[in-house]
Amino acid sequence: MASRRDKVLFAVFGVTVLGLLIPLLLLGWYLWQGSVVAEEQRLDELSQRLGEQTERAIIDTRDLLDKLNTIEATPCSTEHLNKLQNAAMSRPYIRAVGYWRAVERECGAGFVQGDALTPPQASRIYDSGVVAWWPGPSTKVGGVELFLMRYGQYDVAIDPRLLLTPGLLEDQKVGLWVESMPMVAHPSGAVLPNYHAFEPGLTVDRAEQRVVSRTSLGTLFPIDIIAVQPMAQFWQRYLPTLAGVGSLGLTLVGLWLFLILRYFRHQLSLASELREAIAHDQLQVVFQPIVDLETGACQGAEALARWRRENHETIGPDVFVSLAEETEQGTDLTLAILRCVLRELGPQLRDRPDCPVNLNITGQDLASTRFSEALERELENARVPACAIKLEITERSLLNTDDVRQRIKALRTRGHRIAIDDFGTGYSSLSYLESFELDTLKIDKTFADAIGHEAVTSNIISHIIVMARSLKLNIVAEGIESGHQVEWLRQQGVGFGQGYRFSRPLTADAFRNWCQQSGESK
Amino acid sequence: MSENLHRNILATMAVVLLTGCGLMPARETGTTASEPAAEPLPERAAEAHNGSTGDNSDGYSRNVVYLASDDQAIVERRQKLLDDGHESVALDRVGFYMDVLTARLRQELAGRDVDLDRADRAITLTFPGSQAFETNSAEIHPDMAPILGILGRVLDEYDASLITIAGHTDSTGAREFNQHLSEQRALSVGRHLHDQGVAETRIIAIGYGPDRPIADNDTLQGQALNRRVELRIEPLAAT
Missing domain, CATH: 3.20.20.450 (EAL domain)
Known part of the structure; x- marks a missing residue:
């Protein structure tokens, strides 16, 4: 008879524990999902903004090149140089604007020393006649790899770091690819995984202890953004919520079990x-x-x-x-x-x-x-x-x-x-x-x-x-x-x-x- | 560079003025010299045929497009230009030169029916014979004139380059006629570029006749593709 009683006792106890653990686990899972979704949204919004900024800047530069080619002023006259200067000064990310004859830079606003403006190989030559050199060792000046665009007689040198608004980035690692080629990374020189390695959306990369978000924009040309954040930071951001609710739940379970145990004992x-x-x-x-x-x-x-x-x-x-x-x-x-x-x-x-x-x-x-x-x-x-x-x-x-x-x-x-x-x-x-x-x-x-x-x-x-x-x-x-x-x-x-x-x-x-x-x- | 340009323009203008026509009859090319009196350098008036460089003191025929007899002659001509200190591209800028020239040609030729092929160190423009010339003639088709105008302008800016114009025919008809036609067509294009201000020293014409087909000569389509003029632009750079 006593064993039957024990069985009932254990059954009651087991059901009680399960009844508490299951909601607790569900709550934990829900909170985790919530955190992941929140983080995904946050990084996605950030990436969207960065991508749109870059897109705008590139389109704007393209328009600028078109306009420059229609300047009527005598090349390299004061009037001409003023116009180039204005174009450069009104855009924070432009480092230099140049007027060229064949491969000689005749004049321009801003100056870049060395061979950074004449890299040996273009990244893209478009049918429209636009040539673009993506940032790379051959466009590097003073530690900054420039992004160059040339159309007709003019070229524009862009500092890609300034395509990203630093305020948005906080302490995130961000990499941005345009037409599948790396355009810029933040902070400078940061080594980022290639976006191809990740699915769009948020990936929790446990092996590397990081959270990686991939966002792709494809309005006019493909832009891919990778935002990487160490797992620790993710935890830091969401741990208070997770831990708070989790420990409250655990405390309740513990208390409940304690009371049951005490009663039975x-x-x-x-x-x-x-x-x-x-x-x-x-x-x-x-x-x-x-x-x-x-x-x-x-x-x-x-x-x-x-x-x-x-x-x-x-x-x-x-x-x-x-x-x-x-x-x-x-x-x-x-x-x-x-x-x-x-x-x-x-x-x-x-x-x-x-x-x-x-x-x-x-x-x-x-x-x-x-x-x-x-x-x-x-x-x-x-x-x-x-x-x-x-x-x-x-x-x-x-x-x-x-x-x-x-x-x-x-x-x-x-x-x-x-x-x-x-x-x-x-x-x-x-x-x-x-x-x-x-x-x-x-x-x-x-x-x-x-x-x-x-x-x-x-x-x-x-x-x-x-x-x-x-x-x-x-x-x-x-x-x-x-x-x-x-x-x-x-x-x-x-x-x-x-x-x-x-x-x-x-x-x-x-x-x-x-x-x-x-x-x-x- | 700009001194060169001005000299070329002057020379061209003189030729046009004195001959009364920019386009010489194909048959006369290479055999009839331009009027010597108008030339700033009157000692020319040489035979351009068969790769002979004439008897000028500097080895170039003035105002006459050079017709190369074979590929070796092109190599030699190219080397001579470099040796003589012609405008050239620094070796480390060749890539840049080719990139921006390609882009410029694409920009300027956008919408035109020209096939542009970019190789590492050469840009080849191919003009189908049926569109560029009158049938069995070296006479340039009126539609080609604007294209050659554009090319002249761009190549004048990008003056550190060598332009080889190769004429090709299909394999139908007498070989001799084809050879002659291909040469004349090449020369015709070359002369036209020269008229647009491109220095004659940078231009080489060559006729390959039916020897370098790019398509099957047994079909009409293939024959049409084979009848063509190829304009090859190479940077002048020490190799």
Whole structure:
């Protein structure tokens, strides 16, 4: 039985863990995706802007070359040179504009020393007659590889670094290709992977620990942009969100698991501790007197178990009784209480069987013959007559089966009287109870509480009383606290009562004294 | 360079003025010299035929397009130009020279029906015979005149180059006639360029007759392709 219980326990535990882990993993995945998408958008926008800037600059340069070729002024005159100068100055990325005859630079604005303006091989010669030299070692001046364009008699030298707006780039590594040839990299001299190696969009390159974004523009001529960022930076950007939500989730999972574990451990350890307590008869019993409402004389008592753990924590019967039932020690508990009762109050019960002690029994006690056999044996040993032990069964634990009915009948035949406890809190009708052989009906405390409050329940109690009387059952009202309640109940014909109005639960000695005093006062 | 240009223009103008016509009849080419009186350098009037360089003191025939007898003659002519200190391209600028010249030709010839082929150190323009000339004649077709005008202008600017004009025919007809026709056509184009201001010293004409077909002579289409004039521009650079 215990293994089945463990299985259930593990299953509950597993489901709990899964139920928490799956949403957590999903959340993590969602956040990761979100971060990737956000980064993709950010880099894509950046790349788009860079690409468009470059495109505009190239188109503008092309237009400028067209215009220069239509200048009417005498070549290299002051007027002509002024025009070249204006063209160069109005564009930040232009380093030089030159007027050429064949391969001789006749004049121009801006000057580039050396052979940088006459590279040995053009990158592109277009059908239109435009020649372009992409940045490379042969166009390098002062560490800057220039981009050259020539059309007709004019050429323009462009500093490709100035095609990119530095403000946009932050600390990104960016490479830009025009017509599949490298145009510019940022920062200068940065070694970037060729864009061909990557799919358009964002690639998380775990081997190289970097995030690479590729964007392609193809409006007029193909422009490809690669933006590279170390993984660490990506993490830096998105880690706060990921870590924040992730750790919150983990904390919740941890807390939840901790609580579950603690609960189960408590329950498990409590159950084994209870087993110990039962085995070693460490439970205490107190007695709450049951009084004749007419005379005030003691008519017996209900035995109530108390369990004080080794750490002095007192556990209420509502907890340990159900725990005992859950862990299949219900009958052990009942018998332990019985032994305690007989030990402490044995002689009195022998002398005065007319003042019986009520022993609470559970559904488990009636489920087999073990309890009734043990009960018989214990009473025999203590030489206490059966009539001195009245058995209280809660309405809810009363199973309407032939076996149970037979067992109750057998117990009753032996001399035990049977009381039905907590009556009114279950769902059984009185007619259902009729099928059992019962002696006493104990009305639950909630009904006594309602007396005088004109609540619906106080109406019900009258009916219960009437019907109980018609079944010829003794009636005990539980939880009586005031004289008013006593008065009312007596008028209704209720014979007995139990509650703080008469006495709180007492130790065996105190109970004996109380019995004597109440007997003398009458 | 510009002194050269002016001299060429003057010379051309003189020729045009004195002959009254820029285009000489093909039959007379190489046999009839231009009027010597108009020349700034009157000692010329030599025979340009068969690769002979005439009897001028500098070895060039003035105002007469040089007709090379074979490929070797072209090589020699080229070397002579360099040896004589003709305008040339520095070796490390040859690539640049060819690139910008190619681009310039493309720009200027955009929309014209000329096939331009760029090799590492040569640009070849091919004119189909049927479009460039009247049938079986060395007379240049009127449609060709603007193209040659453009070429003259560009080649005058890019003066550090050698222009070889090669005439080709198909294999139909008498070999001798074809050889002669190819030579005359080449000379005709050369003379026209000269008239546009390109110095005659840079121009070499050569006729290959039917010897260098580029297509199958057995088909009409192939024959048409073979009848052509190729204008080859090379940078003048020390090799």
